[in-house]
Amino acid sequence: MARSPARRLGKPIASVIAVLLLWQFGLPHTNIPTYVLPLPTAIAVRLDQTFGALIGNLGVTASTTLLGLALALVIGVLLALAVIFVPAVNAVLVPVLAAFNGIPKIAIAPLFIIWFGLGLESKILLAFLLALFPIFVNALSGLVEIEADVFDLARLAGGTTMRIFLKVRLMNALPFIVDGLKVGFPLALVGSIVGEFIGGNRGIGHLILSGQFNLDTPLVFAALLLISLFTTAGIALISLFEKRFLGWRPSRRQR
Amino acid sequence: MSDSTVEPRQPAPAVAAPTALVELSSVRKVFDDLIAIDGISFQVTDNEFVSIVGPSGCGKSTLLRMLAGLIAPSSGAIRLRGRPLQGPARDVGMVFQSPVLLPWRTALENVLFVAEMRGERRRTYRSRALDLLRLAGLAGFENRMPYELSGGMQQRVAICRALLLNPSIILMDEPFGALDIITRERMGFELQNIWSASRSTVLFVTHSITEAALLSDRILVMSARPGRLVEVVRVDLPRPRERRTLSSPRFVEIAAHVSETIAGGWVE
Ligand SMILES: Nc1ncnc2c1ncn2[C@@H]1O[C@H](COP(=O)(O)OP(=O)(O)OP(=O)(O)O)[C@@H](O)[C@H]1O
Ligand SMILES: [Mg+2]
Numbered sequence: 001m002a003r004s005p006a007r008r009l010g011k012p013i014a015s016v017i018a019v020l021l022l023w024q025f026g027l028p029h030t031n032i033p034t035y036v037l038p039l040p041t042a043i044a045v046r047l048d049q050t051f052g053a054l055i056g057n058l059g060v061t062a063s064t065t066l067l068g069l070a071l072a073l074v075i076g077v078l079l080a081l082a083v084i085f086v087p088a089v090n091a092v093l094v095p096v097l098a099a100f101n102g103i104p105k106i107a108i109a110p111l112f113i114i115w116f117g118l119g120l121e122s123k124i125l126l127a128f129l130l131a132l133f134p135i136f137v138n139a140l141s142g143l144v145e146i147e148a149d150v151f152d153l154a155r156l157a158g159g160t161t162m163r164i165f166l167k168v169r170l171m172n173a174l175p176f177i178v179d180g181l182k183v184g185f186p187l188a189l190v191g192s193i194v195g196e197f198i199g200g201n202r203g204i205g206h207l208i209l210s211g212q213f214n215l216d217t218p219l220v221f222a223a224l225l226l227i228s229l230f231t232t233a234g235i236a237l238i239s240l241f242e243k244r245f246l247g248w249r250p251s252r253r254q255r
Numbered sequence: 256m257s258d259s260t261v262e263p264r265q266p267a268p269a270v271a272a273p274t275a276l277v278e279l280s281s282v283r284k285v286f287d288d289l290i291a292i293d294g295i296s297f298q299v300t301d302n303e304f305v306s307i308v309g310p311s312g313c314g315k316s317t318l319l320r321m322l323a324g325l326i327a328p329s330s331g332a333i334r335l336r337g338r339p340l341q342g343p344a345r346d347v348g349m350v351f352q353s354p355v356l357l358p359w360r361t362a363l364e365n366v367l368f369v370a371e372m373r374g375e376r377r378r379t380y381r382s383r384a385l386d387l388l389r390l391a392g393l394a395g396f397e398n399r400m401p402y403e404l405s406g407g408m409q410q411r412v413a414i415c416r417a418l419l420l421n422p423s424i425i426l427m428d429e430p431f432g433a434l435d436i437i438t439r440e441r442m443g444f445e446l447q448n449i450w451s452a453s454r455s456t457v458l459f460v461t462h463s464i465t466e467a468a469l470l471s472d473r474i475l476v477m478s479a480r481p482g483r484l485v486e487v488v489r490v491d492l493p494r495p496r497e498r499r500t501l502s503s504p505r506f507v508e509i510a511a512h513v514s515e516t517i518a519g520g521w522v523e
Contacts, residue, residue, distance in 0.1 A: 149351045149353070152325050152349070154372045155325070156323055156347055167371060171357070247400075248358045248359045248402065
């Protein structure tokens with residue numbers, strides 16, 4: 001059942017508009033102060049006034065997030081490979097990683113500011129740290145969760161470890177890694193923003209914090225709106241990749 | 256154990272004697288404390304179609320995996336063309352009970368998978384793969400993904416894949432187990448065609464006595480665990496076997512005999 005994009009988007013857009021109308025015209029009848037919940041129009045006005053600053057800071061946050069995510073992708077997949085192909089790594093690294101994963105990583109953020117400074121490095125590394133685990137764990141599952149018969153088949157045909165890796169393991173891992181990215185991307189954003197909350201003077205997190213100091217709630221809302229648009233765009237991009245290259249996934253098949 | 260086979264054990268091959276394609280001598284397989292295979296000896300010659308039947312858990316799959324060199328016997332020896340088998344056998348095609356297709360590859364790409372594993376170029380085997388798919392009745396489905404194929408079609412892709420590199424031995428582990436009775440029968444006849452065209456040797460595990468009697472030159476009947484060879488039944492029906500073979504008196508006789516042998520009833 002293929003529906004046109006316009007029809008698919010119709011209902012969500014209608015419900016968003018309904019909420020906005022209710023918000024705009026219902027709010028004046030309550031006694032909620034505007035610094036707690038500003039009117040949608042007030043947010044729109046503030047968005048317009050501060051658009052340049054918002055976009056500039058979003059750009060900073062987006063860069064640290066995406067760099068952190070890219071780093072997590074590379075390191076996460078490499079770690080998964082090491083675990084599979086180097087038994088010693090499997091024995092040593094996995095328990096260490098599991099223990100490390102038990103620490104709430106946000107709690108490490110202040111330490112990262114001390115270690116790596118107030119600049120962008122600490123944000124990139126925080127984004128990396130948060131996105132690393134889901135990507136690593138998913139990559140690992142994807143590389144090993146393969147029927148034993150497939151390996152038997154490959155070995156009977158004369159498959160070398162390298163060929164099996166490239167044509168079986170890696171291909172099998174791809175959708176798992178994409179899932180890891182879907183989870184890791186919003187987490188990387190959390191890492192960046194928390195980093196900006198704690199130290200530094202750039203990024204959308206910094207802007208939100210200054211909005212809080214000045215009770216400039218419309219600015220905070222405008223910033224949140226832009227962040228969610230950024231996240232949505234990122235996820236949409238990943239889904240597009242999935243649709244184009246991983247159409248064979250059970251969840252992606254057309255009925 | 257010595258009475259477990261009808262075939263006389265041959266002495267070590269003399270100079271002039273032709274070496275058997277496959278030779279098992281006193282093969283045993285023990286998993287921890289579980290005896291799966293308890294001393295099996297038999298030989299298979301070139302171009303033979305041999306079925307293996309026996310109760311569930313008697314070690315048929317284990318036997319095939321040993322023949323493929325995927326697992327080693329606990330004792331005894333397996334020789335391919337007179338050479339002791341060490342590690343995964345080259346020159347062996349395998350069909351498992353489930354199709355085991357890679358979901359991200361089309362039917363054609365799945366057939367070509369074994370060529371790629373061998374380090375060959377796809378291009379070299381492409382036309383052969385297409386021929387095999389056509390022979391298996393899959394013309395027009397070459398570029399479909401596995402999920403777009405029915406279970407029987409997937410299994411036929413798996414059979415084409417096992418044939419691609421023209422192996423001298425094809426091991427099939429209940430390849431039609433998941434199919435309905437009609438498709439299964441049709442696939443049996445198709446397999447007979449493919450086999451007689453490819454001149455390879457087939458070892459075929461099945462739970463269907465009809466299938467075994469219809470397709471085989473010989474049927475190896477195994478006992479319940481620990482797996483031993485109870486009897487080797489020679490099927491002397493003329494080829495090609497057709498649907499009417501099923502109702503020929505000789506066929507019925509052989510099938511009844513195999514059935515009683517499996518059940519442990521002895522018929523002279
Ligand atoms: N890897 C293994 N480890 C331990 N025991 C095993 C292993 N593989 C097989 N077995 C045991 O060996 C025996 C024979 O198993 P096998 O799979 O060969 O039986 P089978 O004849 O193929 O049965 P079926 O007809 O049900 O497929 C069984 O009892 C099984 O539990
Ligand atoms: Mg079995």
